[in-house]
Amino acid sequence: MSQGGRPHPHVAIPQSGNQQLPPAVWSSNVQDYDFPTPVVGTAAQPWHSPDYALSPTQAYSGPQRTNSSLGRTASFSASYHDPDASLFQFPEPQIHRSVSASSSRPSSLQGSHRYAKSDVGPALHSPMERRLSEDSAVFTPTQFTEDGLSKELSSMTLQSEEGLRRFQAGELSPADEEWHRLVPETAKEALGPKEVQRQSVLFEVFKSEREYVSDLEAFREVFIDSLPTAGVMPPEQLQDYVKETFWNLDEIISHHQSMLGALFARQRDQHPLIQSVTDVILETVLNFRPAYDSYIKHYPIAEARHRTELKKNSRYQKFAQRCMQDPRIKKRDLVTFISRPVTRLPRLMLVLEHLHKLTEAEHPDLDNLPLIESILSDFIKSTQPGIASSESKVKLVSLVDSLQFRKGEIIDMDLFDESRQLVHMGPLARRQRSEVDWHGWHDYVVALLDNYLLITRPETRPGGVVKHSVVSLPIPVELLRLGRFDEPSETRKERADDGRLLESLRSQSKPMYPFTVYHAAAKSSRRYTLYANSESSRKKWHDSLHEAIGLRVARQEANQWFAPKTLDTGFFGTAAGAHAATGRITAATPFVSAGKKFLAIGCSTGIYVGIRGHSDFKKLIKCASPTSMAALQDYNKLIVHVNSLLYSYSLDILARVSQGQSTPQALEASLETIAGQDNPVIFFRAGELLKRMIVVYACKSFRQTTVQALEAVKHPTGHPPRGSSGSMAFRNFGTPFYVPRQAYDMTPMTRTIAISTERGLVVIDPTNLSTSATLVIPDFNAVSTSHDERFATLKTRCEAAKPLGIARSDHDESLVIYEEFGCYVSRHGVPTRQFSFIRWETKASSFAHRSDNILLFNSEFVEIRNVQTGRLVQVIEGRDIRLLHSGPPAIGPLLIAMRAKSVKDDSGSGSAGGLSNGAVSDRIMELVETAEIRTPSALTPASSMDGMMWDEWDM
Known part of the structure; x- marks a missing residue:
C-alpha cells in the first residue's frame, strides 16, 4: 500500500517478458541528453530525421555541438594555449542512443511525495481515460476512476514493484530500463499509442535525472575527492585549482539530489500510470537558476584550466588517466563531466517539449509545461553573454601566457586584474620593405585589450606551442589615437607555395585594406599603418578601437587616482x-x-x-x-x-x-x-x-x-x-x-x-x-x-x-x-x-x-x-x-x-x-x-x- 492509503497501480511483467516490441517502437534506451524515441505511427516527427539523431553505434565522447543543418558534430572547446583554436560554443543537445548507466543509487534520495494537480479525480477525465474505459478486452466494464484503474492494474500482479525498486537502485540491465519493460502488454494496448509514448517520455525524465545525478556523484567521488591525496600539485595550488575548475558543482548536485528524491517518490506512488511530475520540475528549476547561471558562465574558464594543467603537469595527467579506468567513469574524460551541467538544461528542455506535444488539451500539465519551457529557454539565452565573456577571458589568459617581451624591460600592464578584457584580436599585416625582403609584407597578430594595444609576431615553438613576441612597446588605450580608415586598398603579392616548381615562381595577389593608429605622445615615431585582409575586418577594427578608447576614457574619469x-x-x-x-x-x-x-x-x-x-x-x-x-x-x-x-x-x-x-x-x-x-x-x-x-x-x-x-x-x-x-x-x-x-x-x-x-x-x-x-x-x-x-x-x-x-x-x-x-x-x-x-x-x-x-x-x-x-x-x-x-x-x-x-x-x-x-x-x-x-x-x-x-x- 502507498503512504497515502491507496494501493499502488501495479502492472505485471509477464514471464515471457523477453518478448519485446519492434525496435522502432520500444528502443528508447537513451541518456539524459537524448530525445525519447517515438512509437510507431509518428515517423513524421522531427526526431526521426538524421539531423536530430546520431547513429545508434556512435559513442558519446564528451561535449559536442550538432550542426542540425549539416548533420555533423563539431569540437566544443578551444585549447587553453592554442589561440588558433575555435571559440567555446554553448553546448547544444545531442540525440543519440547509448547504454544507460547502471551505478547504484543511495537510499538517501528517497523523497516524500507532493501531490500534483493530476493526482485528483477531475484531472483523470481525459480522452486517455475514456479509451481505457472503452477497452473491454483488457478491463472489466466499470466506471473509470483513479481508484478503479489502480484496482484493475493492481489486480493483475505485484511483480512490477520489484522491477521499479531495481530500476531506481540502478540494478536493472540496460535493456530492461524502459517503461514498456515494466508493464504488461495488455496495459500498453489499453492505453493507446499516444499515452504509451507519453508514459515513455515521463519514464525518460526519471531515468535521465537518475543518470545525471549518478554521473555527478561519481565525478565528485572519483575525481574531486581523490585530488588532495593524489599528490599532483602543492596544497596551496590545489585549493585554487579545485575552486576554479569545479566551481559550484556541489551546489548543483544538491539541487538535483533533492529533485531526484521527489521524482522517485512520485514514481513509487503512481507507477505505472504517472499523471504528472511538472510541479517537481518547476520548483527545482526556480531554485537552481542562480547556481546554474554561475556555473555555466564560468565553464569556459574551468575547462581551460583543466586542459592547461593536463598539458604541463604529467602527474595530473596520470591521475586523470587512472580515474578514467574506474567503472563508474566508463573511460570518459574530465571535460565530459565538467560540461554535464552545461548541457543538462537544453536536453531537459527538449524532453519537456516532447512531453508537451503528447499531452492532451485538458491535462493540467498544460499549465506548467509552457512555463517551464519559457523559463529554461530564457535562462539559456541569458547565459550566452556570460559564456562569451568567459570565452574572451580564456583567450586573454592564453594570450597572456604566450606573450614574450624584450629582455631588460619592466612592462606591467595589469594583465591579471579581474576586470581585464580582450576586446578584439586578429591577424594584421605591416609593410616594411628592406634590402633582403623583396615584398615588404610582414604578418602580425594584434590584440586590443581594454587597457593596451599589442602588436605581436606569432612564433610556433617545438611541441606546437605558440608564443607571441611583442614587437613594439604596448600602447595604452588612453594614449591611442586613430588615423585614417578610408584609404584605398593596396595589392599584396605573394609567391605561391603549393609544392610545384613552376607555380612557386609565380605570385598571387590579394587586396589589403590599410588603417592608421598612433601614440598621442609620439605622433611620428610611434605611428603604425596596419593592413586588414577585408573591408569588413577593417571596419571591425575601427569599431572596436573607437569603443575601447571611449570606454577607457570614461573609466579613467570615473576612477581617477x-x-x-x-x-x-x-x-x-x-x-x-x-x-x-x-x-x-x-x-x-x-x-x-x-x-x-x-x-x-x-x-x-x-x-x-x-x-x-x-x-x-x-x-x-x-x-x-x-x-x-x-x-x-x-x-x-x-x-x-x-x-x-x-x-x-x-x-x-x-x-x-x-x-x-x-x-x-x-x-x-x-x-x-x-x-x-x-x-x-x-x-x-x-x-x-x-x-x-x-x-x-x-x-x-x-x-x-x-x-x-x-x-x-x-x-x-x-x-x-x-x-x-x-x-x-x-x-x-x-x-x-x-x-x-x-x-x-x-x-x-x-x-x-x-x-x-x-x-x-x-x-x-x-x-x-x-x-x-x-x-x-x-x-x-x-x-x-x-x-x-x-x-x-x-x-x-x-x-x-x-x-x-x-x-x-x-x-x-x-x-x-x-x-x-x-x-x-x-x-x-x-x-x-x-x-x-x-x-x-x-x-x-x-x-x-x-x-x-x-x-x-x-x-x-x-x-x-x-x-x-x-x-x-x-x-x-x-x-x-x-x-x-x-x-x-x-x-x-x-x-x-x-x-x-x-x-x-x-x-x-x-x-x-x-x-x-x-x-x-x-x-x-x-x-x-x-x-x-x-x-x-x-x-x-x-x-x-x-x-x-x-x-x-x-x-
Whole structure:
C-alpha cells in the first residue's frame, strides 16, 4: 500500500517478458541528453530525421555541438594555449542512443511525495481515460476512476514493484530500463499509442535525472575527492585549482539530489500510470537558476584550466588517466563531466517539449509545461553573454601566457586584474620593405585589450606551442589615437607555395585594406599603418578601437587616482594686442596666514597673491618670471628664485598686504637676499634633512657646480642677529661641495642629498664630506659581473640619459627617474630587478612623488605610475602643462598650470581679468589624490615611510 492509503497501480511483467516490441517502437534506451524515441505511427516527427539523431553505434565522447543543418558534430572547446583554436560554443543537445548507466543509487534520495494537480479525480477525465474505459478486452466494464484503474492494474500482479525498486537502485540491465519493460502488454494496448509514448517520455525524465545525478556523484567521488591525496600539485595550488575548475558543482548536485528524491517518490506512488511530475520540475528549476547561471558562465574558464594543467603537469595527467579506468567513469574524460551541467538544461528542455506535444488539451500539465519551457529557454539565452565573456577571458589568459617581451624591460600592464578584457584580436599585416625582403609584407597578430594595444609576431615553438613576441612597446588605450580608415586598398603579392616548381615562381595577389593608429605622445615615431585582409575586418577594427578608447576614457574619469581641481581660470594669461596681462605662470606656492589659505602665483610680470578660491589676486612683488618658489610655513618665509638670485619675504606681511592690512613698504622691508650675489643660482630646493628644514641651492661656475645647504632658523621675537652666512634667518648647514659639470636638480633625502648631474645621480652627505664617499647611482662598479646583456644595455642607457631625481619605492629599494625611463636600485645604489628598466610613455621634464605613485610631467601629459611596480594608473592630458609646486613637504598639495582655451571659452564672455577676446589664459589646478580608491599594496606603502629615516642609504 502507498503512504497515502491507496494501493499502488501495479502492472505485471509477464514471464515471457523477453518478448519485446519492434525496435522502432520500444528502443528508447537513451541518456539524459537524448530525445525519447517515438512509437510507431509518428515517423513524421522531427526526431526521426538524421539531423536530430546520431547513429545508434556512435559513442558519446564528451561535449559536442550538432550542426542540425549539416548533420555533423563539431569540437566544443578551444585549447587553453592554442589561440588558433575555435571559440567555446554553448553546448547544444545531442540525440543519440547509448547504454544507460547502471551505478547504484543511495537510499538517501528517497523523497516524500507532493501531490500534483493530476493526482485528483477531475484531472483523470481525459480522452486517455475514456479509451481505457472503452477497452473491454483488457478491463472489466466499470466506471473509470483513479481508484478503479489502480484496482484493475493492481489486480493483475505485484511483480512490477520489484522491477521499479531495481530500476531506481540502478540494478536493472540496460535493456530492461524502459517503461514498456515494466508493464504488461495488455496495459500498453489499453492505453493507446499516444499515452504509451507519453508514459515513455515521463519514464525518460526519471531515468535521465537518475543518470545525471549518478554521473555527478561519481565525478565528485572519483575525481574531486581523490585530488588532495593524489599528490599532483602543492596544497596551496590545489585549493585554487579545485575552486576554479569545479566551481559550484556541489551546489548543483544538491539541487538535483533533492529533485531526484521527489521524482522517485512520485514514481513509487503512481507507477505505472504517472499523471504528472511538472510541479517537481518547476520548483527545482526556480531554485537552481542562480547556481546554474554561475556555473555555466564560468565553464569556459574551468575547462581551460583543466586542459592547461593536463598539458604541463604529467602527474595530473596520470591521475586523470587512472580515474578514467574506474567503472563508474566508463573511460570518459574530465571535460565530459565538467560540461554535464552545461548541457543538462537544453536536453531537459527538449524532453519537456516532447512531453508537451503528447499531452492532451485538458491535462493540467498544460499549465506548467509552457512555463517551464519559457523559463529554461530564457535562462539559456541569458547565459550566452556570460559564456562569451568567459570565452574572451580564456583567450586573454592564453594570450597572456604566450606573450614574450624584450629582455631588460619592466612592462606591467595589469594583465591579471579581474576586470581585464580582450576586446578584439586578429591577424594584421605591416609593410616594411628592406634590402633582403623583396615584398615588404610582414604578418602580425594584434590584440586590443581594454587597457593596451599589442602588436605581436606569432612564433610556433617545438611541441606546437605558440608564443607571441611583442614587437613594439604596448600602447595604452588612453594614449591611442586613430588615423585614417578610408584609404584605398593596396595589392599584396605573394609567391605561391603549393609544392610545384613552376607555380612557386609565380605570385598571387590579394587586396589589403590599410588603417592608421598612433601614440598621442609620439605622433611620428610611434605611428603604425596596419593592413586588414577585408573591408569588413577593417571596419571591425575601427569599431572596436573607437569603443575601447571611449570606454577607457570614461573609466579613467570615473576612477581617477589624482583628480584635477581647478583653482583659477581666466585671471592669469598672456596679453592680446595692447591690453595688459599677468603673463605666463611660472611658479606657485600655497601658504596659510591668520587661518586663511593663500596662493602666491609667479608670472612673467611679477608675483600675485590672493586667497585660494577667489579670483581677486593682487600683484605685490615686481619681478620677471620667477623660476620657483617655496613657502616655509613654520619659519614664516617665502623663498623666491628669480634672476639668478635667491630671496626671502615674510609670509605674514605678504598676506596682510594682499588684504590691504599693511603697506608695500613693509613687505619690501622684509626682503632678504639669501644667495646669488657672487655666483648665479641655477636652482634651489627646500626640504627636511636630519629633521631640519634646509634650503639647498646650486651655483654655476665655469667648470663645476657648487652646492650649498642653509638651515632655516626660528626666532620667536625681534630681528635675529645675522648668521654665519650673512642671512638673518638662515645659517650654513654642513660644508659646500662641488659636482663636475652641469647639475639639473636635487632631491633632499633624510640625511643625504641626491644631485642630478651629467654623470648621473650624485648622493652626498653635506655634514660629513671628509669621511663619507660620494656615490654615483646607479652604481655599476659595484656589480660583480658585466657579462649580462641587460647590464650593458642599462649601463649604456643610464650614461646617456638625463636624471631627474629619485623616489623611495619601499624599505630596500628606490626608483631612479630619468627623462624617458626609470630603474630600481638598492639602498646601496646597486641596480636591482635583473638590470631591467621602465620606459615612460612620455618624455618627462619634472616629477613629483606622492604616496604609492610618481607623477611624470610633460608639456602635454601627466603620467601617473605606481612607484613599486611601474604600472601606469592614470594619464592627464592638457596643453603646456607645468609643475608649479610639489613641496615641501612631500605630502602637501600638488599645483600645476596648463594652457586653457581662449578667455571666451573659459569665462563665457569676451574678456576676463583685463584680457581681450582671443587671449590665451592659464589655468591653475591642484591634483587631489583620491585616497578612497587607492589599492592597498602588498609592500609597505610609501605614505607610511614619509617619516622613516633614510639612514639605511649606505654610501
